[in-house]
Amino acid sequence: MLIDFFLELKKAGIPVTLVEFLTLLDALAQELAFGSVEDFYFLSRLCLVKNEVYFDKFDRVFMAYFKDAASLQEIERKIPDEWLRRLAERFFSEEEKRQIQSLGGLDKLLETLKKRLEEQKERHEGGNRWIGTSGTSPFGAYGYNPEGIRIGQETSRHHRAVKVWDRREFRDLDDSVELGTRNFKMALRRLRAFARTGSEQELDLPGTIRATANNAGYLDLKLVPERHNATKVLLFLDVGGSMDPHVEICEQLFSAARSEFKHLEYFYFHNFFYEQLWQDNRRRLDHRLSTFDLIRLFSPDHKLIIVGDATMSPYEIHMAGGSVEHHNPEPGSVWLKRLLKHYQKAVWLNPSPRRHWNFSSSIQTIQHMMDGRMYSMTMEGLSEAIHSLS
Amino acid sequence: MKFHGTDSYIATDDLLLAVNSAITLRRPLLVKGEPGTGKTMLAEEIAKSLGMPLYQWHIKSTTKAQQGLYEYDAVSRLRDSQLGDPRVHDIGNYIVKGKLWEAFESEQQAVLLIDEVDKADIEFPNDLLRELDRMEFYVYETRQTICAKHRPVIIITSNNEKELPDAFLRRCFFHYIRFPDRQTLEQIVNVHYPGIQSTLVRSALEVFLGIRDVPELKKKPSTSELLDWLKILLAEQVPPESLASKRKERALPPLHGALLKNEQDQHLFEPPVRLRTSGY
Numbered sequence: 001m002l003i004d005f006f007l008e009l010k011k012a013g014i015p016v017t018l019v020e021f022l023t024l025l026d027a028l029a030q031e032l033a034f035g036s037v038e039d040f041y042f043l044s045r046l047c048l049v050k051n052e053v054y055f056d057k058f059d060r061v062f063m064a065y066f067k068d069a070a071s072l073q074e075i076e077r078k079i080p081d082e083w084l085r086r087l088a089e090r091f092f093s094e095e096e097k098r099q100i101q102s103l104g105g106l107d108k109l110l111e112t113l114k115k116r117l118e119e120q121k122e123r124h125e126g127g128n129r130w131i132g133t134s135g136t137s138p139f140g141a142y143g144y145n146p147e148g149i150r151i152g153q154e155t156s157r158h159h160r161a162v163k164v165w166d167r168r169e170f171r172d173l174d175d176s177v178e179l180g181t182r183n184f185k186m187a188l189r190r191l192r193a194f195a196r197t198g199s200e201q202e203l204d205l206p207g208t209i210r211a212t213a214n215n216a217g218y219l220d221l222k223l224v225p226e227r228h229n230a231t232k233v234l235l236f237l238d239v240g241g242s243m244d245p246h247v248e249i250c251e252q253l254f255s256a257a258r259s260e261f262k263h264l265e266y267f268y269f270h271n272f273f274y275e276q277l278w279q280d281n282r283r284r285l286d287h288r289l290s291t292f293d294l295i296r297l298f299s300p301d302h303k304l305i306i307v308g309d310a311t312m313s314p315y316e317i318h319m320a321g322g323s324v325e326h327h328n329p330e331p332g333s334v335w336l337k338r339l340l341k342h343y344q345k346a347v348w349l350n351p352s353p354r355r356h357w358n359f360s361s362s363i364q365t366i367q368h369m370m371d372g373r374m375y376s377m378t379m380e381g382l383s384e385a386i387h388s389l390s
Numbered sequence: 391m392k393f394h395g396t397d398s399y400i401a402t403d404d405l406l407l408a409v410n411s412a413i414t415l416r417r418p419l420l421v422k423g424e425p426g427t428g429k430t431m432l433a434e435e436i437a438k439s440l441g442m443p444l445y446q447w448h449i450k451s452t453t454k455a456q457q458g459l460y461e462y463d464a465v466s467r468l469r470d471s472q473l474g475d476p477r478v479h480d481i482g483n484y485i486v487k488g489k490l491w492e493a494f495e496s497e498q499q500a501v502l503l504i505d506e507v508d509k510a511d512i513e514f515p516n517d518l519l520r521e522l523d524r525m526e527f528y529v530y531e532t533r534q535t536i537c538a539k540h541r542p543v544i545i546i547t548s549n550n551e552k553e554l555p556d557a558f559l560r561r562c563f564f565h566y567i568r569f570p571d572r573q574t575l576e577q578i579v580n581v582h583y584p585g586i587q588s589t590l591v592r593s594a595l596e597v598f599l600g601i602r603d604v605p606e607l608k609k610k611p612s613t614s615e616l617l618d619w620l621k622i623l624l625a626e627q628v629p630p631e632s633l634a635s636k637r638k639e640r641a642l643p644p645l646h647g648a649l650l651k652n653e654q655d656q657h658l659f660e661p662p663v664r665l666r667t668s669g670y
Contacts, residue, residue: 027415032414038403042408043407043411046564046565049564050420051559052566217472
């Protein structure tokens with residue numbers, strides 16, 4: 001029972017386990033969702049999906065499995081998004097609604113939909129036959145037909161939709177950054193350096209014993225402040241241009257680092273270091289911090305983590321005026337050297353695959369400037385980097 | 391025994407199903423959702439509507455799993471021993487019960503709220519696996535096993551600050567409270583302020599949903615903020631017409647402090663500041 005559904009979910013990449021599946025069967029045996037597909041949908045999602053980022057995937061598998069799987073997925077792939085974009089909405093009177101006749105069962109609708117798709121070649125709006133928006137055809141969105149199939153509509157307009165798992169309801173959540181940061185956090189943990197500061201809350205055992213002995217055996221309590229992670233981290237992130245394919249993994253690292261370190265300051269740069277850095281990409285032109293100020297502001301006990309693909313033309317490193325964005329009076333290499341001189345503990349994390357490193361001269365140059373402290377941005381590379389930082 | 395929502399808490403059908411499944415199958419229910427959508431309220435309302443006692447365990451960044459079970463107060467025992475207090479002979483006098491223990495011991499089935507589980511250390515949920523699974527734990531000091539008399543209904547809330555371990559998630563039911571749609575919002579408002587003028591509610595809702603639609607917002611106002619705002623609007627007797635004019639342009643609504651908690655967000659609604667004023 002439902003084993004194929006379970007396997008489909010697994011195939012779609014949702015982390016479901018046997019225990020959870022058995023729980024669902026148990027729930028069904030107790031008749032928690034009896035006689036209602038909608039209840040069953042909510043119940044199975046409740047039991048099987050443990051993170052809202054998978055809701056979108058789940059909806060799709062559910063739709064495919066319970067409503068004539070293959071053909072629907074096929075259709076979904078065939079329909080160009082442009083046809084379905086919301087342009088206008090038509091409102092029907094009650095009388096019009098009554099006049100509209102249903103075409104038949106869902107199977108027949110799908111069948112017809114497939115046929116229509118083959119005939120139709122352009123975007124369509126209004127009318128009562130073609131697939132598009134605001135019409136009375138049973139296919140498409142934002143229109144009215146009591147037995148219609150809704151394609152790409154965000155909200156239920158007439159509260160009569162055939163399916164609640166209308167796809168894309170959880171589309172926004174699908175790109176949540178939190179996913180997969182746990183491994184990063186476990187690696188970053190090793191950078192922890194504990195220090196006691198703040199109010200005194202913890203019992204100092206050796207101190208208490210010493211004080212009690214001095215006190216002729218009568219208890220004299222000594223307290224110390226609790227331990228906190230005192231590691232200070234400066235994170236420099238390369239943005240724009242060649243870094244675009246690596247945005248996701250950088251976001252993961254950033255999200256993990258931010259929750260792990262209390263003293264984390266982050267700055268952005270473009271390709272290489274020059275006179276200025278910024279903290280807000282939207283306002284990068286008017287809110288900049290001079291790199292000199294940064295060096296004065298943050299003490300040398302900060303650990304420096306630079307994230308960038310280090311792929312650029314050699315001019316951007318070695319030449320004054322070589323920056324792609326502005327005229328820099330001093331070459332970038334001077335700035336990197338200044339930073340490295342001030343911050344002894346520094347690493348460069350490179351998200352591009354390690355096997356490509358030999359083919360880019362700028363990567364080798366920077367690797368040399370960093371004294372070999374460039375690591376790939378994988379779990380392995382991150383562990384090595386942390387090892388070199390601590 | 392079934393939860394149907396209460397007169398002060400509007401629960402959607404999927405939330406009801408989630409709560410009732412968790413009660414029937416005796417699994418902890420993990421609730422996530424935008425801040426201010428009533429995650430913490432849920433446990434209180436379940437307890438109220440089913441007539442169960444409620445135990446609340448609020449998690450902080452320094453909370454340890456052990457603190458929910460029990461703590462052994464060695465220091466006061468040492469002090470009592472020096473003062474010659476007879477209590478000192480029984481170690482049980484110095485075991486301080488945690489919230490989980492209290493809920494396990496309850497004579498009738500209880501509701502246990504573990505609030506904001508993501509605030510704690512990353513290992514925190516793993517330390518509670520066995521306790522949540524078997525509903526029992528072992529007290530080393532007194533060598534006894536504490537078993538739940540009735541499996542409590544456990545509601546766990548999370549704000550997604552840290553990812554929870556898989557083993558923990560496997561043992562829970564998961565429900566994501568979505569931001570309510572317009573209809574549900576109106577119901578919620580009616581439940582909280584029954585006498586409120588309907589025109590005011592409608593204009594306020596429109597302004598509110600309009601603000602939520604502004605894409606650059608750092609923190610979108612939530613249901614609880616809407617309710618606060620309405621309360622102030624009522625207290626200040628703001629006429630509905632003054633809201634209507636704000637709908638069109640991006641102007642700050644009256645008493646915006648209740649909705650926009652971030653300086654940058656407020657700037658999004660203000661007219662551009664003119665830099666060169668006269669005499670400058």
